[in-house]
Amino acid sequence: MTSTTRRDLLTGALTTAAGVAATAGQARAEEPGHDHDHQAVPSDPALRVRALESLMVAKGLVDRAALDALIDTYEHKVGPHNGARAVARAWLDPAFKQRLLTDCVAAIAELGLGGETAMIVVENTSKVHNLVVCTLCSCYPWSTLGLPPVWYKSAAYRSRSVIDPRGVLREFGLEPTEDVEVRVWDSTADLRYLVLPERPTGTENMREAELAALVTRDAMVGVAKVTPPREGAHA
Amino acid sequence: MNGVHDMGGMQDMGPMRREHDEPIFHAEWERRTFALFNAVPDVQWPYLRYQIELIPPADYLRMSYYERWLTALGEILIKTGMAAPAEIESGKAVGGATKGHHVLTVAEVATWIASDTSPKLTAVAHFRAGQRVRARDMNPIGHTRLPRYVRGKVGTIERDADVEELQDSDIEGLGAKQQHVYTVRFAARELWGERASRHDSVYVAMWEGYLESA
Numbered sequence: 001m002t003s004t005t006r007r008d009l010l011t012g013a014l015t016t017a018a019g020v021a022a023t024a025g026q027a028r029a030e031e032p033g034h035d036h037d038h039q040a041v042p043s044d045p046a047l048r049v050r051a052l053e054s055l056m057v058a059k060g061l062v063d064r065a066a067l068d069a070l071i072d073t074y075e076h077k078v079g080p081h082n083g084a085r086a087v088a089r090a091w092l093d094p095a096f097k098q099r100l101l102t103d104c105v106a107a108i109a110e111l112g113l114g115g116e117t118a119m120i121v122v123e124n125t126s127k128v129h130n131l132v133v134c135t136l137c138s139c140y141p142w143s144t145l146g147l148p149p150v151w152y153k154s155a156a157y158r159s160r161s162v163i164d165p166r167g168v169l170r171e172f173g174l175e176p177t178e179d180v181e182v183r184v185w186d187s188t189a190d191l192r193y194l195v196l197p198e199r200p201t202g203t204e205n206m207r208e209a210e211l212a213a214l215v216t217r218d219a220m221v222g223v224a225k226v227t228p229p230r231e232g233a234h235a
Numbered sequence: 236m237n238g239v240h241d242m243g244g245m246q247d248m249g250p251m252r253r254e255h256d257e258p259i260f261h262a263e264w265e266r267r268t269f270a271l272f273n274a275v276p277d278v279q280w281p282y283l284r285y286q287i288e289l290i291p292p293a294d295y296l297r298m299s300y301y302e303r304w305l306t307a308l309g310e311i312l313i314k315t316g317m318a319a320p321a322e323i324e325s326g327k328a329v330g331g332a333t334k335g336h337h338v339l340t341v342a343e344v345a346t347w348i349a350s351d352t353s354p355k356l357t358a359v360a361h362f363r364a365g366q367r368v369r370a371r372d373m374n375p376i377g378h379t380r381l382p383r384y385v386r387g388k389v390g391t392i393e394r395d396a397d398v399e400e401l402q403d404s405d406i407e408g409l410g411a412k413q414q415h416v417y418t419v420r421f422a423a424r425e426l427w428g429e430r431a432s433r434h435d436s437v438y439v440a441m442w443e444g445y446l447e448s449a
Contacts, residue, residue: 051326060332114350135243189440
């Protein structure tokens with residue numbers, strides 16, 4: 001999910017998180033009418049969301065053009081290609097890499113990328129493997145990697161990544177040797193994480209755009225390595 | 236709240252299921268749910284997350300990610316007074332427009348992915364990198380971002396990473412509203428016992444109020 005602070009800023013929030021959350025908690029405890037029985041799984045989500053959208057438009061709560069812009073933004077404008085640019089630049093430019101590791105938000109702004117209020121880049125090496133998860137919900141650097149895949153949001157991934165990271169990695173086809181330090185990053189605050197994968201061999205002569213094309217979403221979450229280009233795939 | 240959403244360390248949730256060439260959305264209703272949930276006026280993520288956490292546990296586990304959002308959405312509109320239960324039920328606006336809310340605009344959506352130029356929050360830091368700390372053992376009823384698996388465990392502050400507002404529903408005893416957030420390293424063996432790898436660790440982003448000196 002995206003960051004709280006940004007949302008606060010944009011909506012000029014009338015309600016504090018703590019205040020509303022506390023009230024909501026009490027409401028549920030005190031009103032049997034809003035208890036468990038009334039929170040059924042929507043039988044037909046398509047009908048349900050259509051009705052809710054019509055209602056919210058009629059109540060003047062949302063602007064349909066803004067809804068379309070939200071969908072377009074996260075479906076077409078942002079995605080792993082953003083993070084891949086930062087990774088490729090870091091592989092080519094040691095000074096940029098240093099800035100990326102010490103002040104990620106400022107460094108990616110140099111590439112015209114934004115949207116994260118706080119983010120840390122963690123570097124994979126031959127001795128360290130980093131893996132990112134959000135055990136409490138599914139926090140993920142939306143602006144840098146796009147929306148997360150279903151597996152990232154699954155109970156299996158959220159539960160196991162912290163207690164059995166090597167088992168999880170094995171299912172993704174990675175087997176770090178015992179001497180490699182596996183570091184799992186649980187996204188519990190408004191701080192997002194991006195893995196800087198190892199640069200594969202055989203890429204010494206590649207340009208930034210070519211390198212960026214090799215960098216996958218999974219590699220930037222830490223469940224894959226960046227694989228070298230196939231023999232003869234480029235000049 | 237010690238709910239099912241707090242999944243870290245649970246077992247037997249099944250294998251990793253990956254989808255080849257996964258689309259961003261799997262259906263139009265997911266697109267609309269995503270947009271509506273993000274566009275609800277004047278609420279913040281901690282509140283939205285909490286409403287998802289309040290979905291009854293059996294339903295929470297059975298639902299897909301966007302089914303949870305859709306379910307929480309109706310509850311949010313009712314609880315905030317933006318719509319009446321009968322309106323949610325029928326999908327028909329009875330009371331007319333809900334006044335006084337800031338409606339998200341197209342121009343604002345563009346700023347969501349732009350560089351953040353808002354002033355950084357500031358606070359006095361009470362811990363520093365390298366310090367040993369213990370995650371407080373607390374079991375608040377409401378929303379918290381302190382996962383169960385780390386409570387009472389001892390770790391080391393890796394980095395003073397950010398200053399953020401606390402997101403807990405009940406912030407009494409947790410210190411100032413705005414405070415430093417640290418990445419804290421917990422050895423896998425401290426969390427999970429001797430069978431865990433001696434080399435591995437879990438880093439948890441923690442507000443100062445979740446920590447005490449160890």
